[in-house]
Amino acid sequence: MTVHELDEFLAPLRPQYADPRSLILPALKHVQEETGWLPPDAMATVAEATGFSQAYVESIATFYDRLYVEPVGRRVINVCVTLSCMLRGSDEIFEHIADYLGLDGEGTTDDGMFTLHKVQCIGACDRAPCLQVDAGEQIGPLEPADATCLIDDLRDEPAPARYCR
Amino acid sequence: MADQGQSPDIVTLTINGRQVTAPKGTMLVDAAKAVDIEIPIFCYEPRLGPPVGACRMCLVEVEGMRGLQTACSTPVADDMVVQTESEVAKDAQDGVLELLLANHPLDCPVCDKGGECPLQDRTFRFGPGETRTLEPKLHFPKPLDLSPLVALDRERCIACYRCVRFSQDVAEDGQLTFQERGDHTEIATFSGDPYEGRFTGNTIDLCPVGALTSNPYRFVSRPWDIKNTPSVCAGCSMGCNLEVTERDNEVKRLTGRPDPNMAVEEGWICDRGRWGYPALRSADRIPHAVLVDQVGRRGVLLERALAEVAGMLINRDLRIGVLLGDPVTVETGFLAQELAERVGDGRAMVRRTGIPGHGLGPLRALPGAQMDELDAADVVLVVGGDPASQQPVAELRIRKARRHGARVSMVGPRPSALDDACEVLRTTPGHLVDAIDVMRDRLLGSSRAVVLWDEADLAAEPAAAAALAELVAATPGARALEMCADVSGPGLRALGIPAAGGLLQAIEAGHIDVLVTIACDPTAGPEGTRWATALEGVGTIIEMGAYVSGLTDRATVVLPLLTPLEEEGVLVSMAGRAQRLRPGARECEGAAAAWELLVALTHRLGRAVPDRTPSQAFSRLAQRHSAFAGLDYGALGTEGAVIAPVEATGADAGTAPAQPAGDGLLVVPCRPVFGDADAFRSDALEPVREPARVCLAPAEAERLGVRTDARVHVRTPHGEMVLPLEVGSRYHEGAAYLVMGDPGTAAERLLPMDGGAVRAVVGVAARQEVSA
Numbered sequence: 001m002t003v004h005e006l007d008e009f010l011a012p013l014r015p016q017y018a019d020p021r022s023l024i025l026p027a028l029k030h031v032q033e034e035t036g037w038l039p040p041d042a043m044a045t046v047a048e049a050t051g052f053s054q055a056y057v058e059s060i061a062t063f064y065d066r067l068y069v070e071p072v073g074r075r076v077i078n079v080c081v082t083l084s085c086m087l088r089g090s091d092e093i094f095e096h097i098a099d100y101l102g103l104d105g106e107g108t109t110d111d112g113m114f115t116l117h118k119v120q121c122i123g124a125c126d127r128a129p130c131l132q133v134d135a136g137e138q139i140g141p142l143e144p145a146d147a148t149c150l151i152d153d154l155r156d157e158p159a160p161a162r163y164c165r
Numbered sequence: 166m167a168d169q170g171q172s173p174d175i176v177t178l179t180i181n182g183r184q185v186t187a188p189k190g191t192m193l194v195d196a197a198k199a200v201d202i203e204i205p206i207f208c209y210e211p212r213l214g215p216p217v218g219a220c221r222m223c224l225v226e227v228e229g230m231r232g233l234q235t236a237c238s239t240p241v242a243d244d245m246v247v248q249t250e251s252e253v254a255k256d257a258q259d260g261v262l263e264l265l266l267a268n269h270p271l272d273c274p275v276c277d278k279g280g281e282c283p284l285q286d287r288t289f290r291f292g293p294g295e296t297r298t299l300e301p302k303l304h305f306p307k308p309l310d311l312s313p314l315v316a317l318d319r320e321r322c323i324a325c326y327r328c329v330r331f332s333q334d335v336a337e338d339g340q341l342t343f344q345e346r347g348d349h350t351e352i353a354t355f356s357g358d359p360y361e362g363r364f365t366g367n368t369i370d371l372c373p374v375g376a377l378t379s380n381p382y383r384f385v386s387r388p389w390d391i392k393n394t395p396s397v398c399a400g401c402s403m404g405c406n407l408e409v410t411e412r413d414n415e416v417k418r419l420t421g422r423p424d425p426n427m428a429v430e431e432g433w434i435c436d437r438g439r440w441g442y443p444a445l446r447s448a449d450r451i452p453h454a455v456l457v458d459q460v461g462r463r464g465v466l467l468e469r470a471l472a473e474v475a476g477m478l479i480n481r482d483l484r485i486g487v488l489l490g491d492p493v494t495v496e497t498g499f500l501a502q503e504l505a506e507r508v509g510d511g512r513a514m515v516r517r518t519g520i521p522g523h524g525l526g527p528l529r530a531l532p533g534a535q536m537d538e539l540d541a542a543d544v545v546l547v548v549g550g551d552p553a554s555q556q557p558v559a560e561l562r563i564r565k566a567r568r569h570g571a572r573v574s575m576v577g578p579r580p581s582a583l584d585d586a587c588e589v590l591r592t593t594p595g596h597l598v599d600a601i602d603v604m605r606d607r608l609l610g611s612s613r614a615v616v617l618w619d620e621a622d623l624a625a626e627p628a629a630a631a632a633l634a635e636l637v638a639a640t641p642g643a644r645a646l647e648m649c650a651d652v653s654g655p656g657l658r659a660l661g662i663p664a665a666g667g668l669l670q671a672i673e674a675g676h677i678d679v680l681v682t683i684a685c686d687p688t689a690g691p692e693g694t695r696w697a698t699a700l701e702g703v704g705t706i707i708e709m710g711a712y713v714s715g716l717t718d719r720a721t722v723v724l725p726l727l728t729p730l731e732e733e734g735v736l737v738s739m740a741g742r743a744q745r746l747r748p749g750a751r752e753c754e755g756a757a758a759a760w761e762l763l764v765a766l767t768h769r770l771g772r773a774v775p776d777r778t779p780s781q782a783f784s785r786l787a788q789r790h791s792a793f794a795g796l797d798y799g800a801l802g803t804e805g806a807v808i809a810p811v812e813a814t815g816a817d818a819g820t821a822p823a824q825p826a827g828d829g830l831l832v833v834p835c836r837p838v839f840g841d842a843d844a845f846r847s848d849a850l851e852p853v854r855e856p857a858r859v860c861l862a863p864a865e866a867e868r869l870g871v872r873t874d875a876r877v878h879v880r881t882p883h884g885e886m887v888l889p890l891e892v893g894s895r896y897h898e899g900a901a902y903l904v905m906g907d908p909g910t911a912a913e914r915l916l917p918m919d920g921g922a923v924r925a926v927v928g929v930a931a932r933q934e935v936s937a
Contacts, residue, residue, distance in 0.1 A: 040356045053339030054355040062344040062353075 001034055001042070006049040023050045024060050028067055036163040037068040065119070066135070066165055072115040073108045074159050077151075078132045081118045084125035088141065093129050094118060096144040100151060113155060135164045178245035185241075192216060193236035193247060194223055204249050205258060205287045207265075207373045208325035209237035212431055214334045214568075219326045220265070222287070224257040225249045233257050255291075262292040268303045268348055269374070270320045278375030280388035284323065303348055311352070312360040313852040314380050314440060315369060319351045322376035328352060328368035335433070336364045337564050337586065352376070363557045363582070363839065363853075366439040370421045370432070381440055381849040382418045386410070394749040395422055395803060397736055398438040399492040399729035401838045402649035403536075403556040404738025404805075405430035405438060409730055409749025416442040416730055416750045426804055428537040429742065435557035436853060437838045444846035445728055445752045449713040453755035455723035467757060470722050474681075474707055475769030478508055483678040483704075485513035486668045490685020492652035493759060494734025494746065495793075496779045497683060498660045499786040500763035507772040514668060518685050519651040520620055520920035521664035523822075524627030527634035529810060534615045534644035535740050539566040544611035545587075546604060547575040548633060549597055550619025550648045553582035554837035554855075556739065559617070559648065563587070566615075574607045576600045577622060578833050579902070580895035594831045594900035595922050597622065597629035605636055614643040621650045621834060624920035625822060649739040650836065656737035659792035659811050666918055672699045681707045683759050684726060686714035693914030694884040709759055712846070715911075725756035732758035733779045735801065737808060744805035745798060822921025827882040829926035830865070830901040834916060840906035857910035858889040859927060860902035866892045871929050878930040879903070881915045881923050887930045888912060901925050 130140025174189040187196035207220040216238040224233040228246035273279040305319040332341035344353040410418035425432030454470035505513035552559035573587035578594040623630040687696040708720040776782040787793040840855030905912040
């Protein structure tokens with residue numbers, strides 16, 4: 001994405017914020033939707049479009065878990081490991097998915113299809129244990145077999161046009 | 166915030182049962198400190214701007230306020246009742262320290278900060294004594310090189326934000342930030358790039374724990390094995406106060422002063438000043454006296470060499486020239502004058518290197534400013550020069566002036582690191598005078614303007630100097646501040662010592678038999694080639710110097726000198742502030758201070774000198790020279806004192822340089838302190854040195870047919886040499902920017918002694934020149 005394109009996206013937002021620092025977050029999200037993660041040159045583009053230093057933009061990006069400064073797979077699977085889900089077996093779900101994807105804990109598959117993360121509460125304790133694919137609906141309650149099916153379905157899906165994470 | 170305008174209103178409050186008065190706007194922590202009540206702090210540092218309350222260490226109980234308050238960011242108010250040692254406050258301090266230490270590795274025995282660490286001290290004084298944490302601590306690989314000079318240990322960091330605030334709000338380089346959050350917070354630069362800058366070392370001084378440490382000082386010494394001495398940096402004319410750390414007779418470290426001189430450097434020092442000290446141990450240090458006689462060339466004891474020199478000086482047939490270089494103290498200048506007087510018969514003349522400065526009289530006669538007056542200035546105008554590279558700490562003061570609301574403008578031919586902080590008017594080289602209308606416009610309506618003017622640039626353009634002096638004089642409330650090209654200049658001028666032109670003419674006329682040089686090598690300075698030829702006609706050269714120079718092999722007697730970090734004396738800063746050097750260490754056993762050698766020589770001439778110490782010499786020179794009237798070492802104290810302005814003496818009068826000499830491109834001389842001799846002698850500064858080179862605009866390089874990575878041949882009427890080329894769009898067409906300082910190149914030789922403008926023919930270097 002060019003600085004100019006990002007500027008066009010930010011133009012209608014500028015009057016909404018009293019402090020121009022507030023533009024950094026929507027700008028980062030917008031760039032990540034296109035590239036899936038935030039490589040250094042994407043953060044440099046955000047820095048230029050918003051007028052802040054690259055270091056400051058990176059400090060914002062690293063603050064938020066859902067802004068990825070390391071490459072991630074085509075889909076990011078977030079397994080909730082907070083209390084309700086854990087009590088209902090989310091650790092087993094996580095292990096099962098990791099085994100199925102051939103991962104040793106958190107990480108990205110070699111084919112670049114999936115990234116598996118443990119996350120804190122995603123607000124669906126009534127459906128524990130649950131997970132979330134990118135920023136989609138929470139899915140649960142899950143049995144290990146459900147998770148395997150889900151991954152098979154995701155594998156067949158085409159890459160999303162925009163990465164909403 | 167200490168730099169806020171203090172209102173005259175005084176409020177009365179109670180702290181720990183004591184009645185305390187403080188000016189309105191004072192923060193609780195400062196009001197308490199004023200009556201010797203210590204409230205523990207880590208992040209509070211008024212020099213970094215408004216308080217941020219990041220570390221939570223300063224929690225106190227204020228009656229009527231809900232919860233505990235951070236004393237660093239709570240201003241005093243009338244009838245406030247504050248408890249800093251109540252049960253609740255103590256409990257909070259305990260709790261904060263316990264949490265700050267939750268992931269701190271407590272590796273004090275192997276930490277460079279151990280023994281002089283605020284975290285250690287406050288944990289002992291205010292902390293809980295033992296931890297209740299059972300969980301394993303977070304670990305990071307350590308240390309990480311934040312830059313080649315600064316090491317980062319992420320485990321020790323308590324996230325106080327001091328270094329980040331310095332980078333963001335003082336140096337304004339925007340490089341340091343915090344990444345991640347919570348217990349994973351770490352100091353970082355963008356993509357892990359090295360932290361580049363000219364002030365990076367200040368983050369080490371600021372760090373209240375052992376997270377940021379100096380790589381060159383790593384594991385070098387323990388606080389109980391060292392001695393700290395306050396002194397002054399002789400790296401540029403700014404005159405920053407610093408602290409010299411000595412161990413085993415070696416300078417191990419230089420830091421900013423814990424009690425900063427707020428009128429000069431505010432505690433900040435540049436990296437060139439901080440890490441220049443390894444130069445004291447460089448291979449080209451002169452270790453002992455050398456004498457050439459019938460026996461040959463050999464090392465001798467200082468006593469023997471002095472006797473030899475005295476024997477020469479006493480010979481009534483010999484005419485003597487004394488040339489003072491840079492940096493030398495005012496005591497050295499004064500005692501050289503005395504020596505010349507005592508030699509008698511008008512046989513001796515004393516001169517100094519540096520710019521004669523004819524035509525600068527009116528500018529020097531303007532009301533002068535101190536650096537701290539920039540804080541309250543409404544307009545700051547920088548005319549010529551580049552403080553960011555020549556007097557780096559001045560850059561920080563100018564940036565601060567801008568943050569305080571001053572309109573900052575820079576007029577001159579050079580690109581500068583300050584360009585982002587001011588309105589820039591890039592003038593055609595040699596045409597500062599054309600911008601005088603813009604300068605007038607900038608000063609219009611100001612009432613507290615400070616005009617910083619560059620000695621070298623305005624000496625080269627007398628018409629601009631005259632116009633600027635007139636303009637500043639006509640602006641109500643405006644003050645001037647000279648940015649001097651050399652460190653000794655202001656002090657030696659105050660003693661009435663003229664520039665070296667007359668001495669060179671006397672040498673060329675065959676009127677000098679013995680030349681004594683003190684801390685200088687004129688063959689490496691302006692018109693060096695002419696000097697070298699002229700010196701062939703001088704029978705005897707006596708060199709007093711700390712480092713081997715072009716004269717050392719030629720000299721009959723070489724007397725090793727101590728450097729400013731090792732000697733006592735007074736240097737006068739560019740703002741006219743006389744400040745004391747105090748000997749921090751004595752690295753070279755065989756060497757002596759120039760003042761000692763001069764006193765010893767005068768004695769050997771059979772004339773009693775009343776001075777046994779620099780202090781006595783200074784008191785006596787203060788009686789004889791009006792600029793220093795009423796001053797002595799006691800009066801200088803730790804802050805220094807501003808000397809009175811002096812009028813140019815008859816010997817210093819002369820005609821100002823006229824039109825630029827020679828053909829080709831106008832030379833824009835650049836003297837970055839990171840490219841000076843000590844920067845090249847200090848191995849610590851290797852990653853940040855600025856090499857000597859010629860810089861051209863792309864169009865100019867194309868016109869001359871030189872490739873961007875080429876070496877070019879440069880010729881002025883005063884000499885020629887081959888230099889590396891840098892091509893950049895920041896440079897003006899029609900000019901050759903000559904970056905000087907590197908002693909191996911001595912590019913200063915291409916310049917005229919009168920400080921005037923000069924032109925250079927730049928062309929492709931022949932193949933054999935490049936390989937040579």
